[in-house]
Amino acid sequence: MTQIEAARTGMITPAIRRVAEKEGREPEEVRKALAAGHLVIPSNVHHLAAQYGGSDGGKLDPIGIGRLLRTKVNANLGTSPDASCKDEELIKMNLSIRYGADAVMDLSTGGSLDEIRTYLIANAPVPLGTVPIYEMTQHKPVEELTCEDMLATIEKQARQGVDFFTIHAGLLREHLPLAEARLGGIVSRGGSLLAKWMTHHNRQNPMYEIFDDLCAIMREFDVAFSLGDGLRPGCLADATDKAQLAELHVLGELVLKAREQGCQVIVEGPGHIPFDQIEENMRLEAQLCDGAPFYVLGPIVTDVAPGYDHITSAIGATAAATYGASFLCYVTPAEHLALPGPVDVREGVIAHRIAAHAGDVARGLPGARDWDDRMSRARTRFDWRTQLKIAMDSERAREIRKASSPDDDFCSMCGKDWCAVRRSKEVFQETEPKPESTEDTSEATESKAVTPQPSPTGD
Ligand code: SF4
Numbered sequence: 001m002t003q004i005e006a007a008r009t010g011m012i013t014p015a016i017r018r019v020a021e022k023e024g025r026e027p028e029e030v031r032k033a034l035a036a037g038h039l040v041i042p043s044n045v046h047h048l049a050a051q052y053g054g055s056d057g058g059k060l061d062p063i064g065i066g067r068l069l070r071t072k073v074n075a076n077l078g079t080s081p082d083a084s085c086k087d088e089e090l091i092k093m094n095l096s097i098r099y100g101a102d103a104v105m106d107l108s109t110g111g112s113l114d115e116i117r118t119y120l121i122a123n124a125p126v127p128l129g130t131v132p133i134y135e136m137t138q139h140k141p142v143e144e145l146t147c148e149d150m151l152a153t154i155e156k157q158a159r160q161g162v163d164f165f166t167i168h169a170g171l172l173r174e175h176l177p178l179a180e181a182r183l184g185g186i187v188s189r190g191g192s193l194l195a196k197w198m199t200h201h202n203r204q205n206p207m208y209e210i211f212d213d214l215c216a217i218m219r220e221f222d223v224a225f226s227l228g229d230g231l232r233p234g235c236l237a238d239a240t241d242k243a244q245l246a247e248l249h250v251l252g253e254l255v256l257k258a259r260e261q262g263c264q265v266i267v268e269g270p271g272h273i274p275f276d277q278i279e280e281n282m283r284l285e286a287q288l289c290d291g292a293p294f295y296v297l298g299p300i301v302t303d304v305a306p307g308y309d310h311i312t313s314a315i316g317a318t319a320a321a322t323y324g325a326s327f328l329c330y331v332t333p334a335e336h337l338a339l340p341g342p343v344d345v346r347e348g349v350i351a352h353r354i355a356a357h358a359g360d361v362a363r364g365l366p367g368a369r370d371w372d373d374r375m376s377r378a379r380t381r382f383d384w385r386t387q388l389k390i391a392m393d394s395e396r397a398r399e400i401r402k403a404s405s406p407d408d409d410f411c412s413m414c415g416k417d418w419c420a421v422r423r424s425k426e427v428f429q430e431t432e433p434k435p436e437s438t439e440d441t442s443e444a445t446e447s448k449a450v451t452p453q454p455s456p457t458g459d
Pocket residue numbers: 410411412413414415416418419420421422
């Protein structure tokens with residue numbers, strides 16, 4: 001039984017219990033959301049740790065993705081034909097997890113893909129996803145692929161322990177004229193490969209046609225679908241256009257079909273979207289895809305800032321997390337320019353952890369703001385130890401503070417005589433004495449109901 005099938009029977013699996021424990025939720029709440037398809041626990045039986053129900057000695061500590069829970073962040077990793085080293089990818093994976101990534105995707109296209117993938121899965125305590133069509137086309141032109149080739153690759157990767165697959169089954173042949181009219185065309189790698197296959201064979205998308213066979217494989221290993229948006233807009237001019245929406249309607253149909261066959265499903269979303277269209281995009285996905293968890297790439301809110309696309313993306317991701325997304329795919333400063341290196345990975349993860357948390361606060365997720373309030377109390381008391389310890393990126397905060405010859409009662413931003421916090425304390429202490437601080441800074445006192453990940457890089 002897959003996690004969703006177990007949840008539908010009323011069973012609380014060890015993975016459900018673990019997710020509930022990590023998020024400060026009741027197991028029954030998690031089970032209900034999972035049974036309804038509004039939450040997923042991507043957990044291949046060959047990757048899930050034995051204590052949570054896995055069969056193969058894997059390392060996965062399961063996470064839940066859905067609006068009931070804290071917004072999650074994915075970091076994309078992977079080699080390219082120009083840069084491939086499995087140890088470098090492991091370094092990037094560990095770094096991304098250290099800075100707060102909840103999941104990773106191996107998008108490798110260079111080197112021995114099996115070797116890289118199995119190496120990362122063996123070392124990953126978080127869910128790992130792939131886009132199987134990348135491997136299918138590594139040694140064969142896409143036009144030569146058969147449906148049997150596609151199923152064989154997907155089954156092999158499922159056996160290896162991949163937890164979620166991006167499958168671009170919603171991009172249909174009849175959508176291609178809509179994409180032709182665009183400024184940016186098709187910017188999804190998987191989408192463009194399948195478009196080429198359809199044009200060459202003058203046939204329907206093979207992933208759409210073999211969808212039932214895919215479901216059988218996904219169900220056997222409990223791999224979650226991440227239904228890819230092959231027509232995601234790659235520039236603001238194409239946002240929310242007919243091509244994007246036509247594909248989204250098909251994705252909605254596939255969500256129901258996959259669920260009927262006992263599979264867990266996430267839906268992928270845009271892309272490049274102007275800020276004012278993000279709320280509507282989130283509403284449409286929830287409506288057309290029956291509340292399936294929405295996994296967005298950004299959205300990037302302006303096309304003109306290469307080198308800073310972790311920021312353009314985090315702005316859009318904050319709105320997306322506020323209005324409906326459950327899972328944010330990070331974008332790094334290297335987006336549109338180069339393969340991300342370790343420094344880019346850190347910047348991308350932190351930017352999207354900020355977006356995820358800001359979204360959780362804005363949507364009123366119970367307990368989300370406790371982390372902020374704790375930081376604010378520490379600031380008003382000049383409690384630097386707590387401030388640095390619970391900062392989103394504790395290392396960065398420490399480095400900056402240390403470089404400024406710090407004083408306990410102010411900082412170099414304003415200096416002693418201009419420090420408003422000092423003055424505010426003088427004013428209010430005269431009129432309303434405050435009790436001594438009782439804050440305990442130990443990790444053990446973290447509120448269980450709070451969504452926070454207090455400082456991934458903290459002590
Ligand atoms: S010096 Fe300025 S920035 Fe620093 S703690 Fe005081 S008010 Fe805040």
